[in-house]
Amino acid sequence: MKKSRGRTGRKRRRKHLQSFMDGVSCSHKLEYIKLKKWLKDRGFEDSNLRPAEFWDTGRGLMTTKAFQAGDLIISLPEKCLLTTGTVLSSCLGEYIMKWKPPVSPLIALCTFLIAEKHAGEKSLWKPYLDVLPKTYTCPVCLEHDVVSLLPEPLRKKAQEQRTTVQELYMSSKAFFSSLQPLFAENTGTIFNYSALEWAWCTINTRTIYMKHSQRECFSLEPDVYALAPYLDLLNHSPNVQVKAAFNEQTRSYEIRTNSQCKKYEEVFICYGPHDNQRLLLEYGFVVMDNPHSTVYVSSDILLKYFPPLDKQRNTKLSILKDHDFLENLTFGWDGPSWRLLTALKLLSLGADEFTCWRRTLLGDVISARNEQQTLNITAKICHFLIQETQHVLLQISQLKRNKENLKKHLALVEALRLEDLKILQKSAEILCNLNMAKT
Numbered sequence: 001m002k003k004s005r006g007r008t009g010r011k012r013r014r015k016h017l018q019s020f021m022d023g024v025s026c027s028h029k030l031e032y033i034k035l036k037k038w039l040k041d042r043g044f045e046d047s048n049l050r051p052a053e054f055w056d057t058g059r060g061l062m063t064t065k066a067f068q069a070g071d072l073i074i075s076l077p078e079k080c081l082l083t084t085g086t087v088l089s090s091c092l093g094e095y096i097m098k099w100k101p102p103v104s105p106l107i108a109l110c111t112f113l114i115a116e117k118h119a120g121e122k123s124l125w126k127p128y129l130d131v132l133p134k135t136y137t138c139p140v141c142l143e144h145d146v147v148s149l150l151p152e153p154l155r156k157k158a159q160e161q162r163t164t165v166q167e168l169y170m171s172s173k174a175f176f177s178s179l180q181p182l183f184a185e186n187t188g189t190i191f192n193y194s195a196l197e198w199a200w201c202t203i204n205t206r207t208i209y210m211k212h213s214q215r216e217c218f219s220l221e222p223d224v225y226a227l228a229p230y231l232d233l234l235n236h237s238p239n240v241q242v243k244a245a246f247n248e249q250t251r252s253y254e255i256r257t258n259s260q261c262k263k264y265e266e267v268f269i270c271y272g273p274h275d276n277q278r279l280l281l282e283y284g285f286v287v288m289d290n291p292h293s294t295v296y297v298s299s300d301i302l303l304k305y306f307p308p309l310d311k312q313r314n315t316k317l318s319i320l321k322d323h324d325f326l327e328n329l330t331f332g333w334d335g336p337s338w339r340l341l342t343a344l345k346l347l348s349l350g351a352d353e354f355t356c357w358r359r360t361l362l363g364d365v366i367s368a369r370n371e372q373q374t375l376n377i378t379a380k381i382c383h384f385l386i387q388e389t390q391h392v393l394l395q396i397s398q399l400k401r402n403k404e405n406l407k408k409h410l411a412l413v414e415a416l417r418l419e420d421l422k423i424l425q426k427s428a429e430i431l432c433n434l435n436m437a438k439t
């Protein structure tokens with residue numbers, strides 16, 4: 001058959017290509033039909049959004065009309081929001097009010113989610129609970145073997161996250177036991193560690209910011225969370241801008257886009273200008289070609305490249321510490337950061353230049369020798385990090401073959417490390433060009 005090369009052919013080819021780029025709508029699935037009905041009963045007007053599966057971002061929301069900058073994407077009535085107010089007006093309320101010392105707003109919400117999930121068919125929130133993820137990929141859910149493959153300082157923060165959730169569980173056990181009169185089953189089996197981990201991740205990855213006034217029955221931690229069914233299907237893109245807030249007039253949580261979005265494309269919001277380490281820590285995912293991504297250089301690595309016999313080494317280190325120059329030293333898409341270069345310039349000061357340390361911190365050029373040494377050491381650190389990243393990537397590919405059960409988590413760390421490698425290679429190229437320009 002003759003290939004159609006005309007307008008119809010082009011249209012067909014574009015449509016074929018488009019079908020791979022677009023998501024696959026899942027709005028026909030029973031759980032979403034039930035969720036939409038539940039939302040409608042609470043005053044949610046059907047919008048132009050549809051739940052869909054996207055090949056790159058997973059489940060998200062697709063638009064059925066083109067959005068222009070300034071358009072309202074979604075407006076979710078107050079009645080649909082799950083806040084500490086919801087928890088207090090449930091049967092948990094009286095237990096929370098009499099518990100001393102008061103529980104945090106976070107633990108109140110976790111308790112509510114676990115209790116409602118346990119209630120199953122009887123829960124008023126069932127249509128929402130049914131579409132929540134069953135598992136998460138935040139660091140607290142990762143196995144030790146996977147956490148050890150994370151770059152610093154994320155590895156440390158991942159361990160801290162695990163400790164936070166474990167401590168939260170231990171410190172809430174007595175409160176959970178106090179709820180026994182509400183349940184036929186033992187509260188120890190309902191409010192177990194994995195239930196709390198699931199609830200904690202649900203809140204950490206899905207809540208919108210909504211400030212509520214301080215209530216006496218809660219501890220002093222800020223009460224700023226609200227779960228927003230359906231709206232929380234919106235995925236993140238670092239390349240869009242939105243305005244999101246509770247509208248006191250319409251008594252709805254509203255999101256307006258500042259970007260354009262074509263019909264049938266995924267609608268994104270921006271969770272904040274986060275780098276990939278922060279996205280993984282707080283939400284359990286990473287974005288490729290994230291403009292905010294950076295590779296962190298720890299002070300241990302920094303010091304590896306300086307002579308231990310430098311008499312001013314300790315003084316230089318104290319200066320860097322006192323002026324907060326030992327943290328947030330990074331490589332980015334545009335090369336080494338100013339902070340990294342400044343820290344390295346200070347460490348590279350010769351004995352005769354040491355008195356100039358203040359000027360160095362302000363960004364002054366001290367000498368051609370100092371500039372050159374700084375560039376050389378920056379390039380060495382960059383190459384060291386490239387090798388380290390390549391080594392970890394090799395370990396990951398071996399583990400992926402041997403540990404089928406960790407595949408999803410390993411793929412996540414792999415994506416993070418691949419993005420790091422791209423940043424480092426770009427930085428090495430920039431440093432090489434800078435070096436060539438100087439010689």
Ligand SMILES: C[S@@+](CC[C@H](N)C(=O)[O-])C[C@H]1O[C@@H](n2cnc3c(N)ncnc32)[C@H](O)[C@@H]1O
Pocket residue numbers: 056057058059060133205206232233234235236237282283284285286287
């Ligand atoms: C508020 S929810 C968004 C909806 C979510 N995808 C779902 O299916 O329920 C936030 C979670 O979505 C995922 N996510 C958000 N933006 C993403 C993106 N650009 N790429 C991959 N996953 C993303 C992450 O798992 C994150 O924790």
